[in-house]
Amino acid sequence: MATVLEAHGVGKRFLGVAALDGVSVGLRAGEVLAVVGENGAGKSTLMKILAGIYRPDSGEVLIDGHPVVLHDARDAMRRGIVLIHQELNLAEPLSVCANLFLGRERLRAGIFLDRGAMAAQGAQLLEKVGLKVPLHRRVADLPPGQRQLIEIARALAIDARVLILDEPTASLSLAESELLFATIRQLKTSGVAVLYISHRLAEVRELADRVSVLRDGRPAGELEGAGITHDNLVRHMVGREIQSLYDRKHRPAADAKPRLEVRGIRYAGGPAPPMSLSVRAGEVVGLGGLVGAGRTELVEALFGLRRIVAGELRIDGELFVPASPSDAISRGLLLAPEDRREHGLHLGNSVERNLSLPNLDRWSRAGLVDRPRVHREAATIVERLRIRLRSLRQPAGQLSGGNQQKIVFGKWLARGPRVFVLDEPTRGVDVGARGEIYALIDELAGAGVAVLMVTSDMEELLGLSDRILVMHEGRLTGELARPDFSEAAVMRLATGAC
Template sequence: MSKHGTPVLELIGISKRFAGVQALRDVALSLRAGEVHALMGQNGAGKSTLIKVLTGVHTADAGEMRLGGEPIRPASPLQAQAIGLSTVYQEVNLCPNLSVAENIFAGRFPRHGLAGGWRIDWKKVNADARVLLARLNLEIDVTRLLGTYPVAVQQMVAIARALLAKSRVLILDEPTSSLDADEVARLFALLRQLRSEGLAILFVTHFLDEVYEIADRITVLRNGERVGEYLTSELNAPALISAMIGREFHASTAVLTATDGIAREPLLEATGLARRGAIEPLDIELRAGEVLGLAGLLGSGRTELARLLFGMDKPDAGELRLRGQALKLPTPTQAVRHGLAMCPEDRKAEGIVADLSLRENIALALQARLGVWRCMSPQKQQALAERFIQQLGIKASDADMPIGQLSGGNQQKALLARWLATEPALLILDEPTRGIDVAAKQDIMDQIRALAGGGLSVLFISSELDEVARLSDRVVVMRERRKAGELPGGSSEAAICAVIAGAAA
């Protein structure tokens, strides 16, 4: 069937609600045989929820799904696979402790004897696995454990398993996030081959370059709703970004303003910093008394860079210098000892300890820096907590209130207090205003500006480009895991968008 023919898969009016949150509202999607269809949207747009509805993880509250014109309603991923819908995830969900061949044929092993028999025909398993992988231009030892191969090979094996199931639709959820450029090229060569054979491919990604390299059409989601469906050849990168973020901009009218002219001393310098599958080599400089904004679409490498700077991940290349001296950060503990602090993107999973009190959460980082043999007394913890509750305007009945009972904005302020208590020289803030109300956002941003005014160096990461533009003294723009450009303070949101879209900075 041609990619211009009748859709092989149709989703019509799909809606899904979770505990008062409307995750999807009246979403439509059509996928044709012999095409790669990109599903695009920012964090929270509804992409993952839509895939989970499609593959039977969640049940839609409203709407219908059709495969080959027939209604479907899979109750589980296993049922979805049985009717021809296979998904390959960013984190390959196969068994690393089994062989490549065992992973491909698990649940479908050929057997000896009459009526299928009961003994697995291992010779046929391994031979058929080699034939199937050869179709994908992959020649490997199929008897080796899957976990001994790199992620790129594991993804190929997952695709081979989907082909064995005679899938009509292949769903790829962020398949290139952990691959290098050569591995991406190899994957795309395979996708082009499968497309030519008539397979319908739904490709979920955050990388704009990949969309324009491989996709025939694009569906954009925003805030759980479909913005539109477009031919890739008729939607340029600025227009795609506008559709994703909900604001129009024109690169030709982006106005850059001059910097404030204040010469600030470099505090932390990274040269050629890189980590395979996360960040391409880049240079970045953080200066004392300055807010450096880090902008880019989700998946551009912002959080990955922050993790490298704070010692949460180890770089493969490059060097760090603190006040001109070479710096090694094997762990976040070493980062804290050198005066670095970081509020992570996911405050519930990586930030707050919900069952501990506000007082204990605020004292946590300082206590960790002091070590286990220099315990802070409850009185010192109380004094510390009361100082920051007053300074940051944290709304709580008292310092002993469990932090999990506070609003999101007050939890974020408490995390800020935790790190300010360590008197850092550099504070890394990853999405500090996400999920909090407008008033709390303004409070946080006012505090950041005041901290920089007091000499603190701040790395401010946000998906909200207007926040980055308003708050930052300089803006580093990330794109496709690379530093795409650097803009002076006062640059417009349109200027940032232009660099994200590929214009020179």
């Protein structure tokens, strides 16, 4: 098959530091090429060069074997290259429909928006990606998983020759991912070249014809066909073996007391039937379900971001009404949210400031911030979570996606939570750092923290949880104890089948 898009020896520096150095990849029509590497390895930078968003400092981009200069994303799109960003890129105040057709609005008689045609095609596109939302809904009102599906639907509407997907499944659950994979396979057979980035190695194995590995901005090997195994991928990416990701050293004691008790609560924007659950000391309870099942709404209610209108909540047996996040925090209930850009991080602030903000009350003396201590504590967290950065003073927004996620997680660690609620804790996090985060969750559980973990990553849900709860369309549809864990059992509950 002919090579349609190629990067040849490309290099890119940011503020004098190399993000990419001498990287070459070639993408053939009708294949899926995966690009993998640790957080900060340069994957997104490479994709942005191929999609015309960045100009390389050295090397060149070739289309059909001819060197080209891509002026911007529009230029690339005109040549049939479409990138779906890792950080979503939608016009939030506009409707789903407007976003699907942005810049390519259908016209009637040349001037009138053809709403009928757009509605019909829009509905088809949403069905293709398995999204059930009204076309007139504002994008701003949708959770990240659903926004991701809109991005994908939008890309499908454009007849691309090359489709670049930068972690498209990071906030999708298994069912939505499967739909996407089916679509990718279909595109492949029609000759589209697909460049695919993911930290979920199972899907890389499932989808990729070839894999290109990046390490520290440099090429670190290519894998093909039967050579694409989990161990090979990890060894090339990380440069060392990682044995078992999900080893739990601690399990909750048989007589462990409930730390978080939720009895018959109802909350603003939540489902009609009241919701009950509990998490015991040292227990990791996984909360599974499809995108839009209402898991994020539930954890927002627990954290005081949604008004609770009925029922009661207890922490360590004491009644607790979470009226605001600071209420929740003062009671020891912490949330690492799903949407890090909205709730989790101040992108313009330094890493040190982000890590210290929720801890300043404890890192002060006589009402004054203890600067050396703040610096020391922040440095410890960075080291412990292996956050890749140049300096603690660097704005958080400059870090790679996975490293941003680690900061969201890290800033709460120092607070010593009683109940730790994690919404997609390893979204976009590389396999090495995942191991570190799982070890931390296990350590927290070992120290008696009650952990409630929302995750769309099936391996993580099955691997790490002591108990699994599943939600479907806003209600809890079931509970699985460890011996009954299986992908099929979770899927049955998640899709509402009996």
